[in-house]
Amino acid sequence: MIDSIELEILWSNLIGIVTERAKALQRIAFSPVVREAGDLAYALFDQRGRMVAQANTGTPGHINSLAIAGRHLIGMFEGKCEPGDVLITNDPWLSAGHFFDITILTPIFRGERLIAYVGSTIHHTDIGGYGIGAGARDVHEEGLWIPPLKFYERGQPNRTLHTIIQRNVRTPDAVFGDFSAQVSSGQAAASHLVALCERYGHDDIEAMSDAIIERSEEAMRNVIRALPAGTFHGESSFDVPGDKVITLKSAVTIDNQSGTIIVDFTGSSEQTDTGINVVLNYTHAYSTFAIRSSLNPELPNNTGSLAPIQVRAPEGSILNCSYPSPVNARHxxxxxxxxxxxxxxxxxxxxxxxxxxxxxxxxxQVQGVQATGEAFTSAMFNYSGGMGARAAKRGLDATCYPTGVAAVPVEILEAAMPIVFERKELRRGSGGAGHTQGGDGQIIKFRMNTKAPWWLNAVPSRLKEGPEGVGGGEPGAHGRFLVNDDPVSSVRKLKMEPGDVVVLETPGGGGYGAADATK
Known part of the structure; x- marks a missing residue:
């Protein structure tokens, strides 16, 4: 039995291990979207595949998807791991929803006894295939599918798998640089965890895992028990590339007797023939984040605090798509x-x-050929619109809720490839009016300094209708995507000519409450 004081000490150590290793991974990653934008997740798992502790950095879509991916990998390789093994997959339906997000899981051994696992999911620069856009016709056109396999076996690289990956990506040095960051951070985390167990006299982390998860779950259920019971409905519609309108409907049922919340997306749009489909893991990740961050964001995010939240979506819907639906732009x-x-x-x-x-x-995402003749493929780079207004505070400008991923600085992008940014500023007045105002979007203008045609994968949304306000707040401004001053709404990869100019005007956030409430 672990007393409260010892548990607090052990918990602080566990959080320290995963956070330190996550930040180290971020610092040494090759991909700018990981190194500069923080597009990653990092977590510790017990022997039973339960996520015990996550790092204090990362994006919700990755973190909560990693919880599911880790459970899948641990179950599939139960009794089959040896010291020095490293597991890998990017299976969209087992992990984070598209091929670019690759999960690496390191079994942690104390001698010859397996005591835990540490895992990371990061967005890789390249996975071959179509790229990050939504134009592929099925998942097999989108890139290399890595089933659950051993990436390393007893400390030695799986040469067959390594060779397959190298021959299927455009930038193998960058991809394997990111793999090295994931593997080395896992090895370091394993050493720290073993040292922690030895220092405090624990054979493994099972006792502390039980205590942490049980307390986290009970605390989350108590928060839910304080809410009124009932089923509450919400609906959101938005346009996506290809002039399609997607509708998401949620029924949130609160059972304050058992301390359970069920989120049901029945009635939402059906899956599409473009790569914006979402697997249930990713839907679960952002659903649980919305609930958790609203009810009690201070609780540890682990298997325990996630357990009281159930997420359902009909198979074949856009939030629970069926194989072989394309998914690369699932975000x-x-x-x-x-x-x-x-x-x-x-x-x-x-x-x-x-x-x-x-x-x-x-x-x-841009692809092309440098003046030297060398091919380049950019990592995904992101631009956020305005965040929705809060009850007592205006929405944040150029900040995306819910992902939290940062923008890659323009200086980093200009140093890595022949891109020239001519404008990057806030889109003043684009946030919706209200008792509190929605955050403003931003304006970005760029061109490629190439002599040959280049390719642009772009997946904007809300080009027709801006985000709705709540409680009488006004909507934010819709976005604009222009190439040479002409509006574009296409799901396909665009062939661009030297000198073409791209302008992005991202949407503003919706306002909160009627504006006259301040008078």
């Missing part, structure tokens, strides 16, 4: 998942939710 829809949930929760805890924000980050 375009996935990052809207919290919006209908927040509208439902506004009926229960109005002071703890926010109005609709701009939704998904606007993702850009």
């Amino acid at each position: 375009v829809v996935g990052m809207y998942v919290p919006m209908p949930i927040l509208k439902a929760l506004h009926q229960v805890i109005p002071d703890k939710v926010l109005a609709e924000g701009s939704g998904a980050v606007w993702t850009m």
